Amino acid sequence: MTTAAPDLADIEIRDPATDEVVGRVRPAGAGQVDDAVGRAVAASSGWARTSPGDRAGLVKDAAAAVRGVAEELARLNETETGRPYDDGLGGVLAAAGTLEQYAELGPLHRGRSLQGDWSATDLMVPGPRGVVAAITPWNDPVAVAAGLIGAALVTGNTVVHKPSERCPHLGRRFADLVASFLPDGVLTVVDGAGPTGALLSAHAAVDVVAHVGSIAAGRAIAEAAAGTGAKVLLENGGNDPLIVDDGVDPVWAAGQAALGSYANGGQVCVSVERIYCHAGVADEFLAALAEEATRWVHRPSAEGEKALGPLVDRRQREHVHAHVAEALQAGATAHVGGAVPDGPGAFYPATVLSGLTPRMRIVREETFGPVAPVRVVDSFEQGLAEAADDPHGLAATVLTPDMAHAQEAWRALRVGTVKINAAFGGAPGGAAEPRGLSGSGFGYGPELLDEMTATKTVHIEPCPPRHDR
Incomplete structure (x- = not known):
């Protein structure tokens, strides 16, 4: 049972492009969290006994329904988080694809057997862990939720979902749609911010807490789980470096750096956060990057331009600008951007900085905004050493024509x-396991099915014949 209650004041949601209030939600308190978890517990046994094929069929039907309302969800995403419609639509369609992927993979998830003596067998059988608390972010809310929820459902777990308080209507619309295809209690939703998430993650009846969000929230979840025994999956964000090696085409490298830094306003878990550029190409690279930055615009984009939506809210803009202003005050140079624009909303321009030192906050911490901080280094080895000197462990990018450098970097x-040589990308179904402050556990791909299940080893021997006396 939960023991504390959060502040039940309504949470106000504003359109980050206009500052207009677009909705309010009442956060769930202890009683509502208890009720949601209780429903999940009550549904757990029946859902676990449902055949993998039947579970997968329901998830696949839900995926088709998500495709059917993709435009509605993308518009809602744009209204609540500011993500440009086309980008948001891509995220929703990716979510539907993820649900379909897990519907295919779920029935194929299997264990192993070991042969002992001729008459004995050991079975290693995966089974659902129970109740999964899925606590998801605002920056790619539908796609991330689809991954965690989809993997949990097809492996026989029930789910309580807490979407981000910055896009609660979007999160609830998606989860309620998926839940409409499932038995009662298999997927429930609770609204709220950090206090509600704390109640959910510390609940004694929750068996897995899967969280994508901040380092502070991830640390609090891990501490709570240490008391309840819940398994924890964390993706806490990162401070991802990009290394630009000597010998690359600086214009091409600038395009990759701009994409990595500015896509979704720099509000991607694996956004480029800091750039180490070899002095041999630095001048051309910086000039090309500054030109690229001017193509990311806040108005509707024309040919050759790319849409740069607002940041999720003004609080996030204040965080981003504090990093930039502190660097400028310490001697950095802004080639483009670096100032808060006039007018409504939470817009911030695509920014290019140089003249950085290794200890600046913009280098040491996640900025999570459309900023490309460039540090010029004398050698690939220096860039690699500085890129590796960081407590985060989410992702990194290396642009190099030298495969020996690529090999050294990935190791x-x-x-x-x-x-290597791409700011974004990866094969479908790819998985990643963050390190350090960035979290732990696989959050995507077939490996997430392993995370959502517990393996039970069963040793079987025949019973000896009865000897009547």
């Missing part, structure tokens, strides 16, 4: 994903 960087 030396203590992160879950290393991308």
Whole structure:
């Protein structure tokens, strides 16, 4: 049972492009969290006994329904988080694809057997862990929720979902739609911010807490789980470096850096957060990057331009600008951007900085905004060493024509994903396991099915014949 109650004042949601109030939600308190978890517990046994094929069929039907309302969800995403419609639509369609993927993979998830003596067998059988608390973020809310919820459902778990308080209507619309295809209690939703998430993650009847969000929230969840025994899956964000090696085409490299830094306003878990550029290409790279930045615009984009929506809210803009202003005050140079624009909303321009030092906050911490901080280094080795000197461990990108450098980089960087010569990308079904402050556990791909299940070893021997006396 939960023991504390959060502040039950309504949460106000504003359109980050206009500052207009677009909704309010009442956060769930202890009683509502207890009720949601209780329903999940009550549904758990029946859902676990449902055949994998039947579970997968229901999830696949839900995926088709998500496709059917993709435009509605993308518009709602734009209204609540500011993500441009086309980008948001891509995220919703990716979510539907993820549900379909797990519907295919779920029935194929299997264990192993070991042969002992001729008459004995050991079975290693995966089974559902029970109740999964899925606590999801605002920056790609539908796609992330689809991954965690889909993997949990097809492996026989029930789910209580807490979407981000910054897009609660979107989160509830998606989850309620999926839940409409499932038995009662298999998927429930609770609204709220950090206090509600704390109640949910510390609930004694929750068996798994799967969280994508901040380092502070992830740390609090891990501490709570230490008391309840729940398994924890965390993706806490990162401070992802990009290394630009000597010999690359600086214009191409600038395009990759801009994409990595500015896509979704720099509000992607694996956004480029800091750039180490070899001095041999630095001048051309910085000029090309500054030109690229001017193509990311807040108005409807024309040919050759890309839409840059607002940040999720003004609080996030204040955080981003504090990093930039502190760097400028300490001697950095803004080639483009770096100032808060006039007018409504939470817009911030695509920004390019240089003249950075390793200890600046914009280098050491996650900014999560459309900022490309460039540090010029004398060698690939220096860039790699500085990129690796970081307690986060989510992802990294290396742009290099030298495959020996690529090989050294992917081995030396203590992160879950290393991308060589591409800021984004990866095969469908790919998985990653963050390190350090960035979290723990696989959050995507077939490996997430393993995370959502517990393996039970069963040793079987025949009973000896009865000897009548």
